[in-house]
Amino acid sequence: MFKDNDFLAFTLANPHGAAPAAFTTDTGIEVALWDTGILCLTPANPGNKDIVLSCGVHGNETAPIEIVRDLAKAVLDGSLPLAHRLLLLIGNPPAINAGKREIEENLNRLFSGAHSKGDGQNAERERAKALEAAVARFYHERPDAGRQEALRLHYDLHTAIRGSQHEKFVVYPFLHGKPRSKEQVMFLAECGVDTVLLSDDPTTTFSYFSTNEFAAHGFTVELGKVRPFGQNDMSRFKATADTLAKLVSQRELVLPAYDESRLNLYRISRVINKQSDSFAFTFGEDVENFTSYPKGHLLATDGAIEHRVELDAEAVIFPNAKVAVGQRACLLVARTQLD
Ligand SMILES: O=C(O)CCC(=O)N[C@@H](CCC(=O)O)C(=O)O
Numbered sequence: 001m002f003k004d005n006d007f008l009a010f011t012l013a014n015p016h017g018a019a020p021a022a023f024t025t026d027t028g029i030e031v032a033l034w035d036t037g038i039l040c041l042t043p044a045n046p047g048n049k050d051i052v053l054s055c056g057v058h059g060n061e062t063a064p065i066e067i068v069r070d071l072a073k074a075v076l077d078g079s080l081p082l083a084h085r086l087l088l089l090i091g092n093p094p095a096i097n098a099g100k101r102e103i104e105e106n107l108n109r110l111f112s113g114a115h116s117k118g119d120g121q122n123a124e125r126e127r128a129k130a131l132e133a134a135v136a137r138f139y140h141e142r143p144d145a146g147r148q149e150a151l152r153l154h155y156d157l158h159t160a161i162r163g164s165q166h167e168k169f170v171v172y173p174f175l176h177g178k179p180r181s182k183e184q185v186m187f188l189a190e191c192g193v194d195t196v197l198l199s200d201d202p203t204t205t206f207s208y209f210s211t212n213e214f215a216a217h218g219f220t221v222e223l224g225k226v227r228p229f230g231q232n233d234m235s236r237f238k239a240t241a242d243t244l245a246k247l248v249s250q251r252e253l254v255l256p257a258y259d260e261s262r263l264n265l266y267r268i269s270r271v272i273n274k275q276s277d278s279f280a281f282t283f284g285e286d287v288e289n290f291t292s293y294p295k296g297h298l299l300a301t302d303g304a305i306e307h308r309v310e311l312d313a314e315a316v317i318f319p320n321a322k323v324a325v326g327q328r329a330c331l332l333v334a335r336t337q338l339d
């Protein structure tokens with residue numbers, strides 16, 4: 001189905017849809033293309049993990065797309081065994097083709113039903129619906145359901161617009177009081193992700209959708225800085241790619257014991273939403289994620305509104321004045337410990 005086992009090339013050649021198709025590899029893996037960029041892989045005797053790996057939810061975040069392309073190729077050509085069910089998602093193919101974060105709307109604000117709110121309709125809203133349906137189908141369609149409790153995982157892979165003082169970090173979605181998983185945090189540390197942002201609010205992101213609706217362990221994983229295809233230094237993503245390969249190929253993954261000294265833990269203290277077109281930060285585009293400011297410091301203005309640091313120190317994450325009015329323009333985080 002895919003020339004040279006290149007799932008990405010096929011997806012980008014069919015950005016708006018592809019007919020469902022299925023085949024079995026020489027190594028006995030059932031491969032099912034459910035739609036363009038939506039590929040379900042089932043080994044003959046699946047282990048207890050149901051793994052979703054998504055990338056390209058933002059079209060210009062290319063390194064994660066390359067990681068998923070290479071992993072798909074290795075599984076399809078048999079060089080990487082598959083131990084568990086795996087759903088590979090290439091989020092926004094038209095945006096990838098355009099080399100843009102989004103075409104009309106930020107896909108990662110359209111989950112948990114947000115795609116169907118309001119009057120507007122566009123390809124990103126349709127895609128959010130299709131991705132939600134694919135995740136639901138994948139988690140519900142486990143062939144041996146009832147016999148074996150599956151561990152549901154979803155790593156939504158991104159890169160950030162700005163540089164980051166901690167290059168690799170995750171947003172750990174709000175779990176509504178359920179305990180955070182120290183094992184998952186150590187898995188991420190093995191991926192080279194040493195920084196965790198704990199969210200305390202529901203959102204409309206993809207990772208929150210999977211954690212909230214399917215009790216998956218889900219994360220938005222930020223792996224570095226956005227660069228165009230061909231300009232990523234893939235050596236910086238090796239630990240992540242290698243650990244993801246181990247995750248999908250090993251029946252049992254041995255992880256180190258929880259060690260907080262390996263981690264930087266932050267809690268999201270505030271979300272700043274853009275309320276008008278006059279929204280502006282007081283700092284420049286070169287200021288990196290995790291830059292910290294003292295209490296009282298003026299971070300942004302929005303017409304007559306002043307956004308100042310409220311805690312002793314708060315650091316800025318994802319500051320972006322160019323988002324649409326009503327959207328999140330910045331997160332503020334403060335140091336914390338795991339609950
Ligand atoms: O660098 C930026 O400004 C954005 C990088 C990015 O796409 N981040 C995700 C985080 C999602 C989350 O909060 O879980 C996003 O903004 O969608």
Ligand SMILES: [Zn+2]
Binds near residue numbers: 057058158
């Ligand atoms: Zn992103």
